[in-house]
Amino acid sequence: MRHVDVLIIGGGPAGISAAIWCKRLGIDCLLLEEQSQLGGQLFNIFNEIVDYPGMRTKNGIEMQREMVKHFVEMDCLYEVNTKVLFIDERSKTVKVKKQAKKQEICYTYLILATGSSQRKLGVSGEQQMIDRGEVYSASADGERLKGKTVAIIGGGDRAFEGAHLLSSKAKEVYLIHRSTRFKAREQYVERVISNPGIKVMTDTEVTAIHGNRHVTSIDLESKNKEYKNLLVDAVLIRLGVAPNVDLIKGKVATAQNGLIVTDDVHQSSNPFIYAIGDACTTPLFSSISSSAGQGTIVAKHISSLLTES
Amino acid sequence: MRHVDVLIIGGGPAGISAAIWCKRLGIDCLLLEEQSQLGGQLFNIFNEIVDYPGMRTKNGIEMQREMVKHFVEMDCLYEVNTKVLFIDERSKTVKVKKQAKKQEICYTYLILATGSSQRKLGVSGEQQMIDRGEVYSASADGERLKGKTVAIIGGGDRAFEGAHLLSSKAKEVYLIHRSTRFKAREQYVERVISNPGIKVMTDTEVTAIHGNRHVTSIDLESKNKEYKNLLVDAVLIRLGVAPNVDLIKGKVATAQNGLIVTDDVHQSSNPFIYAIGDACTTPLFSSISSSAGQGTIVAKHISSLLTES
Numbered sequence A, B: 001m002r003h004v005d006v007l008i009i010g011g012g013p014a015g016i017s018a019a020i021w022c023k024r025l026g027i028d029c030l031l032l033e034e035q036s037q038l039g040g041q042l043f044n045i046f047n048e049i050v051d052y053p054g055m056r057t058k059n060g061i062e063m064q065r066e067m068v069k070h071f072v073e074m075d076c077l078y079e080v081n082t083k084v085l086f087i088d089e090r091s092k093t094v095k096v097k098k099q100a101k102k103q104e105i106c107y108t109y110l111i112l113a114t115g116s117s118q119r120k121l122g123v124s125g126e127q128q129m130i131d132r133g134e135v136y137s138a139s140a141d142g143e144r145l146k147g148k149t150v151a152i153i154g155g156g157d158r159a160f161e162g163a164h165l166l167s168s169k170a171k172e173v174y175l176i177h178r179s180t181r182f183k184a185r186e187q188y189v190e191r192v193i194s195n196p197g198i199k200v201m202t203d204t205e206v207t208a209i210h211g212n213r214h215v216t217s218i219d220l221e222s223k224n225k226e227y228k229n230l231l232v233d234a235v236l237i238r239l240g241v242a243p244n245v246d247l248i249k250g251k252v253a254t255a256q257n258g259l260i261v262t263d264d265v266h267q268s269s270n271p272f273i274y275a276i277g278d279a280c281t282t283p284l285f286s287s288i289s290s291s292a293g294q295g296t297i298v299a300k301h302i303s304s305l306l307t308e309s
Helices: A013-024 A040-044 A060-073 A126-131 A157-167 A186-193 A288-308 B013-024 B040-044 B060-073 B126-131 B157-167 B186-193 B288-308
Strands: A002-009 A029-032 A049-052 A055-057 A077-079 A082-088 A093-098 A101-112 A116-118 A149-153 A172-176 A198-201 A204-210 A217-222 A227-231 A234-237 A241-243 A273-275 B002-009 B029-032 B049-052 B055-057 B082-088 B093-098 B101-112 B116-118 B149-153 B172-176 B198-201 B204-210 B217-222 B227-231 B234-237 B241-243 B273-275
Touching: A002 A013, A002 A288, A013 A029, A013 A040, A013 A060, A013 A288, A013 B049, A040 A060, A049 A060, A049 A288, A049 B013, A055 A060, A055 B060, A060 B055, A101 A288, A126 A204, A149 A157, A157 A172, A157 A186, A157 A198, A157 A234, A186 A198, A273 A288, A288 B288, B002 B013, B002 B288, B013 B029, B013 B040, B013 B060, B013 B288, B040 B060, B049 B060, B049 B288, B055 B060, B101 B288, B126 B204, B149 B157, B157 B172, B157 B186, B157 B198, B186 B198, B273 B288
Parallel strands: A002 A029, A002 A101, A029 A077, A101 A273, A149 A172, A149 A234, A172 A198, B002 B029, B002 B101, B101 B273, B149 B172, B149 B234, B172 B198
Antiparallel strands: A049 A055, A082 A093, A093 A101, A116 A241, A204 A217, A217 A227, B049 B055, B082 B093, B093 B101, B116 B241, B204 B217, B217 B227
């Protein structure tokens, strides 16, 4: 069975940083990425990146290119299209699948850099909409959504900010939330509620998204069981993010919000398993630079453990 | 009196990152730097920087240029040549001096990004040597030290690594340490002790460095009061680093190693004073990327406090 001193799951900024540092410190390390390219959530950043000190890029893809170039130039070992199916923390082994081929890899230390994902509604038509590429950024897609009827689903900052941004571009904006309580900051809520261009619908859930080539309408169900079909051209789902921790559930301690609990060197409750990046960082503090910083700390810490032993 | 929401002391990577993030988050922020240029310890990195994900630079100065360019393009407010003389944490005011001009600045939150400094011997001739630019990197200055007699002072990893690196280049290498116990890793010590090209002198202190235009010799005093003058061409002082915390001593909690104690959002024992970078980070975990990451966290945290209030 293949053995590595450090196995990293996830090739976003946190995992890339950990791998670069492992290489730099002479640690035998392998990074696994499920997608066909490294970069993780960098692919979802459509705006200019101005907050990674020393480097400004037009968008996430440009940052991804620079990070991957660095990673490859450092000769870091990695596998893409490789899905981790199972972590056996007792035998310190992971089962992975690359296309049809399955294999097992044994580790001394495991670093979870699995990131987070946008929460989904889980309703019919949603995945088809995403697969068709009908995924919008409120700040970057104002032109694409000009004159359209747009539904934004959620009750947090991003939902309210999105509604506000699009109200000057779109024909109609609906903000739909399943409760009457909003998580968003008060000033965001006030700005939206006082905006006559935005219709706020509370106590309302989206039960289906319709449309074959593009979204045409959504089904709504109110708390008191009223049903309605609303004609819309675009749906922006803004339900917040959830850490990708399914693989490790029950095997390390997680907080109520799902985040993996780690100490100051990013060790989890299992001393051979570490977590970095959005899998253990509250969305408020999530950033490329803090992810990169965490990758550094964890590699340096593991290096000191490997040297001692 | 001038007031800012966030006052940052220190313009190395940690301070630069905090300032960029403050700007990004719309926080009224001012950064003060004692030296004539921003960059802090970046000026002491003579090797290629390969461990800041996404950006590789030939040396610290190239990294400094990129970071300062970013900082300036973001229109971050700063003052160079500005020394903080005193922090009055009760009135939340600092006294600063720029050339002859003194002023007071009032803050809501203070971020200490004062970094760390190489420990010095504190003997005559040492500062003159440093002022003449006789400061060497064992890894980068092999050619400059070729055929010379070199004394390395210290008992830690960097002293032993330096002795090992230079033993193949220099004519003679002395490793001089005031005790018989070494802090360096065992394998580093073994490699040096078994190297016939390196003379290890223990229980020995350096009491003076001589030379007018360049170093010519050093005075040594052994534990049993034997005195000796040793002819050398270069002295590398490798006594480790100490955090720059004089300004804040007694005002916030510090650990035994001098580091400012902070929590996970980098708040010190005073809720209005934060610390980031080498002022609060053990040298083992010190890096540009972790400093940048810490600057991000602290700015995001303070932003959430300012928004709540």
